[in-house]
Amino acid sequence: MAVRNFWLDATIDGRKTELSGGPRSKEGGFELTIYMRDRGSIRRALNVSGWEHQGKLTLRISAPLETKIEIETER
Numbered sequence: 001m002a003v004r005n006f007w008l009d010a011t012i013d014g015r016k017t018e019l020s021g022g023p024r025s026k027e028g029g030f031e032l033t034i035y036m037r038d039r040g041s042i043r044r045a046l047n048v049s050g051w052e053h054q055g056k057l058t059l060r061i062s063a064p065l066e067t068k069i070e071i072e073t074e075r
Contacts, residue, residue, distance in 0.1 A: 005057055005075065006030055006050040026075070027052050 004022035008030065011018050023029055029051035036045040043064075050059045052075060061069040 004028070005052055006059070008032070 004024070005026065005028055007020070007022040009018060009020045030049065032048040033044060034046040034048075035042050045063060047062050048060070050057065052058075055075045057073050057075055059071045
């Protein structure tokens with residue numbers, strides 16, 4: 001069975017279908033940004049990115065001014 005480097009599933013209120021998918025190539029990655037309303041304006045709340053480099057997969061979760069979380073596995 002073929003397994004992608006990363007797979008994303010999202011359920012959003014008001015949408016009839018889920019958002020799901022992953023990169024097609026073995027070198028594929030992704031970037032996801034989540035925004036939030038803050039006192040009438042919009043701010044970036046969270047970034048999630050995943051990438052492949054030399055056979056290793058890295059997942060990074062970061063928020064502005066916060067500590068980053070990084071997870072690394074062997075492809």
